[in-house]
Amino acid sequence: MPTETPTDKAELDRAFSELYRAHLRDVYSYSYYRVGNHHDAEDLTEQTFLQAYRHFERALRESNGRPLRPWLIRIAHNLAANFYRDRSRKPESAIDDAGMISSPHTTESLVEGREELKTILDGVQQLPDDRREALIMRFALGMDNREIARALGRSDGATKVLIHRAIRQLEEEMSDSDDR
């Protein structure tokens, strides 16, 4: 991404195209894991980039050369919150097995692996919203603590604690389910 704010419209549009190409997959992945289906994920991704386009010049100016990915994810996060509020619902279904489909497995481990992944995805769905989102950002988008902190509007320290607690909670729940 350019570090200086483009001055004319064409330059600004070029910079935006670059941002779009660089982060389409991130925004789509985040949206998908938030809403749980491809149809709504497409809508959410489109709305995120439209809103980003409207405020792009200002965002570039105020970012001081820092990456804009957290800003984009924050837009998607806010829009997803509105999405749930408007429809008064949570995701229709648990996150489906999109991740599992693309995971490389040997034939022998396939069935067992899928079961493990299903258990962990179910666990992720049961987490409080902020913990679930932090894990999506960390594992699906590969964001570091600082980026996640910026996207969630928290401090780096609070984000580190949030992720740690989310993982601990999942570990405990999976151990409990193993004991049953």
Next chain:
Amino acid sequence: MTGDASHNLSGSTWDVERLLGDALRPIEPPERLSGRFEDTLSAVTQAAAEELSDWAEELSESELRALRDPRNWLRPVVAAGVGGAATGALVLLELRRRGRGQTKGRLRSVANRVRP
């Protein structure tokens, strides 16, 4: 389930981070999404441009004519001048009032000193 193989060395917990890495894979957006976004963006910018152009057209028929008339430029200048003059007059009046007050005060003190 793979059971023990999925547990950490302590045997008490799952290797949750590895599982999360496997389960939460990035999702490839459908190819049609880029085309769809470009279409929407074009429609939005086109609509914005038309709205701006409509606004400019409306303005050119009524307000723009008035704005172009130099007689209308004079009004704000006169208004500012009148406002400035009125303010100046008020300041002068206030200074004179204070000046008179001070003179009266000085006369009173002289009179007091002269009195036995």
